[in-house]
Amino acid sequence: MLEADFSYIIDTFFAIFAMTLIIFMVPGFAMLEAGLVRTKNVTSVLTINTMIYAVASMTFFLIGYSYAFGSWENSSMSMYAAFLFQMAFVGKTVNIMSGGVSERVKIMPLTLFTIAMAGFIYPTIVNISWGANMLEGTVLALNMYDLAGSTVIHSTGGWALLAAIIIIGPRKGRYVNGKIRVIPASNIPLVVLGALLLWIGWFGFNGGSVGSISTKESADAVALTIMNTNTAGLSGAIIAGIIMYFRYHLLDITMILNGALGGLVAVTAGPDLYDMYTPIMVGAIGGALVVFAVPIFDKLRLDDPVGALSVHLVNGIWGTLAVGIFVESISFMDQLKGVLVVASFVFPSSLIVIFVINKIIKFRAEDDVQMEGLDVNEVGVEAYPEFKRAI
Numbered sequence: 001m002l003e004a005d006f007s008y009i010i011d012t013f014f015a016i017f018a019m020t021l022i023i024f025m026v027p028g029f030a031m032l033e034a035g036l037v038r039t040k041n042v043t044s045v046l047t048i049n050t051m052i053y054a055v056a057s058m059t060f061f062l063i064g065y066s067y068a069f070g071s072w073e074n075s076s077m078s079m080y081a082a083f084l085f086q087m088a089f090v091g092k093t094v095n096i097m098s099g100g101v102s103e104r105v106k107i108m109p110l111t112l113f114t115i116a117m118a119g120f121i122y123p124t125i126v127n128i129s130w131g132a133n134m135l136e137g138t139v140l141a142l143n144m145y146d147l148a149g150s151t152v153i154h155s156t157g158g159w160a161l162l163a164a165i166i167i168i169g170p171r172k173g174r175y176v177n178g179k180i181r182v183i184p185a186s187n188i189p190l191v192v193l194g195a196l197l198l199w200i201g202w203f204g205f206n207g208g209s210v211g212s213i214s215t216k217e218s219a220d221a222v223a224l225t226i227m228n229t230n231t232a233g234l235s236g237a238i239i240a241g242i243i244m245y246f247r248y249h250l251l252d253i254t255m256i257l258n259g260a261l262g263g264l265v266a267v268t269a270g271p272d273l274y275d276m277y278t279p280i281m282v283g284a285i286g287g288a289l290v291v292f293a294v295p296i297f298d299k300l301r302l303d304d305p306v307g308a309l310s311v312h313l314v315n316g317i318w319g320t321l322a323v324g325i326f327v328e329s330i331s332f333m334d335q336l337k338g339v340l341v342v343a344s345f346v347f348p349s350s351l352i353v354i355f356v357i358n359k360i361i362k363f364r365a366e367d368d369v370q371m372e373g374l375d376v377n378e379v380g381v382e383a384y385p386e387f388k389r390a391i
Contacts, residue, residue, distance in 0.1 A: 007214035008077060014222075015081040018208025022088035025201035026053045029095040032194030033102055034383070035187040036254070036306050040373025041103045042186070042383035048098050051111050056091040059118035064090060068123035070132035076212065085208055086126075089153055090118050096157025099306035101164050101363075103183075104171045104370055107378050109361040116353045117160065125156050125342055144338025145330050147225075148209035150269035150319035151339055156346050158313025162302070163350040168363045170303030172370045180298050183305070185254060195257035202229055202264050206271050221272055228271040229264060232283030236263020239287040247291075254307075255294075259287030261311045266319035269335075273327045282322050286315045 030049035034042045065083055066072065074082040094114045098105070128135045128142055129152050135141045146152050174181055185191055207226040212218040240259020244252050263283030271279065293310035302309065320339050324332030354363065365374055375382045 007212070010214040011077040011212050012081045014213040015077055015085045015208060018204035019081070019085045019088045021204025022085075022201050022208065024197050025092065025095075025205070028194050028197030028201055029092075029099065030194065031190045031197060033099045033306055035190030035192075035194060036099075036185045037103050038183065038373070039186045039384045040375055040382070042375065043381050044107065044374035044378045045098075045102050046383070047379050048102075048105075048107055048110060049095065051107065052094045052098060052114055053091045055111055055114045056094055056118040057087050059115050060087050060090040060123070063119040064123035064126075067120075068126035068131040089149065089205075090122055092153055093117055093122050093157040093160065096154065096308050096312045097161040097164055100161040100304045100308035101168055102305050103374070104365050105164075105168060105363055106361070106365055106374075109357050109363045112357050112361070113160075113164075113350075113354060116357075117350075121160070121346060121349055121353070122153075122156060125152050125346065128341070129338070140341055142338045142341060143331065143334040144320065145273070145323050145327075145335065146269045146320055146338065147272055148206045148268045150265060150316045151342050153316075154265045154268065154312040155316030155320070155339065155342055158309055158316055159343055159346040160350040161304070161308055162313065163347055164354055164363070165302050165304065165309075167351070167354050167358055170301060171305070172367045174303045175301055188253060191254055191257065195261060198261060199230075199233055199264065202233070202268075205229075206268055210272055224276075225272045227276070228274050228279040229267055231276070232263040232267030232271070232279040232286065233260045234263070235280045235283030236260045236266070236287030236290070239284040240291050243288060243291045255291060258290050258294075258307045258311055262286040262290035262315045265312055265315035266322060268316075269319040270323035270327060270330070273323065273330070278326050282319065282326065285322075286318060289314050289318055 026049065030046050033045045033049065037045055065086060072079045072083060094117050098110060127133065129144060129146060133141070144151065171183070174183065203226045206229045207222050210218060210222045210225055213222050237256050237260035241251055241256045244250060244255050263286040266282050266286030267279050274282070290307065290310045293314045294307050297304055297309050317339050320335050321332065323330050324335035357363070365377070369377045
């Protein structure tokens, strides 16, 4: 067997394996969100996550991939494996959004937005960062380093979520007489399962983004990337737990897990560039940002049941800037420019698309539907029919 053929086969297998790990994030998001919402909305959340995976993947297959990368040709691995790896990413941008507007969003308008995100908004960001680069040679051309998408994926989803929350508004009863009403999670074991599935998926997310494992050097790069990814998650969880304990004398498992996810988002931009110890700092700051950002968004009346703005938007920005801070060869200004260019496109375009769809089919479920639960009215199947639905 020729050495080139061996590398082609190994890298094709690696891409498919990494893609499989990333797809574990689909049930990860589904379980995390199902555990954080009330029992009367669980089936709706699960349906939304399933539809996002199906619709986003099909749209990316038919439209988005060619727009993002210019062609399907690939000389280093099977072009089908290269597509599958990139396809695994696309739904995550809408998963980030769907969790943040859960318990009051209808399925059909969100599905329509999924088509716009997977066919146009996300592929545009991929095009100018990882792909065909239609901005090349212009003043807006990006030199941002973002290995696996702190900005390209996580901030993109976060900006879209912010636009959606502004248009859709908070859940009924979330803010009453100027006070924040706490709505507790319905199933903590599902939250833990979902978060840990996401954590495992991140190894494919970041490790697979190295692109090759067929040489000694690339194998070391993959291993370092995965180790640094895990380290940042550990650090985020630990610091979130410490802060919660000293502030409230409580070890809130949901905040600890979101701290871990914040650390994972933060390290995603440059885990292959960091030494073994830098991810401790990157992840710790990421976990701390989650703890402090959650109450700030609540004070702004931006109702986010799963903390997605704090985890994905805030840490997507932090993680991208961190590469410019901790890696000497990377320009901080290039990183900042990338953050600003992505924000200036994704937020207004999402706002316009959601506004237009909302004029045709309302995103927000009516108050009486929210009271009864979206499971009954949106899908007709209750996750826990033997339980009395909570109001």
